[in-house]
Amino acid sequence: MIRIVLAEDMHMIRGALVALLETEADIAVVAAVSSGDEIVPAVARHRPDVAVLDIDLPGTDGLTAAAVLHERWPRTKTLMLTNLGHPANLRRAMSLRVWGLLLKEAPPERLADAIRTVASGRRAIDPELALAAWESQENPLTAREMEALRMSADGAEAREVAERMCLSVGTVRNYLTAVVTKLNARNRVDAIRVARQSGWL
DSSP: OEEEEEEOSOHHHHHHHHHHHTTSTTEEEEEEESSGGGHHHHHHHHOOSEEEEESSOSSSOHHHHHHHHHHHOTTSEEEEEEOTTOHHHHHHHHHTTOSEEEETTSOHHHHHHHHHHHHTTOOEEOHHHHHHHHHSOOOOOOHHHHHHHHHHHTTOOHHHHHHHHTOOHHHHHHHHHHHHHHTTOSSHHHHHHHHHHTTOO
16 A cells, blocks of 8 residues: 655645545555645654655745655655746756656546556656756856845845845846846846746746
């Protein structure tokens, strides 16, 4: 019997996944939680074979929880559920060497198959997700450029950004100009949009 801890914040989806998995003779859901903060305690208590985790969870995100599980309970394999829209999350999942990565829109039977694959010690990566992670570009911005862009995205003017970063206004403007150029954006607002779509903000 493959023992599962499931983490999904949407009540209806969580209930549907539990109901689906409980129809499988060889899979048992030993805990179903609604936030990332509940994952580690649930795994510590039940020591499941597989943790099926939504990447986007309130509290601790699924990938952060997966990294903790990998370190503390390496025998518990992690299978992440995600949407296609966050290339940065996909790259992070690959770098954490999660055992499985599955699209939320995948047919229900694919989930049970992926759980069995992961439980057996093999990886189950959705081809679309692997391709999206492969094709998505790395963040070309420096840490200081990202910091200036993040503050700007939060509504801070150049003078306020300069004060908070202990820089001159001219240096901050240079950073933001470099950001626009590196992201091939039309202006600062467009650069913020590009960074958000790429999962960097």
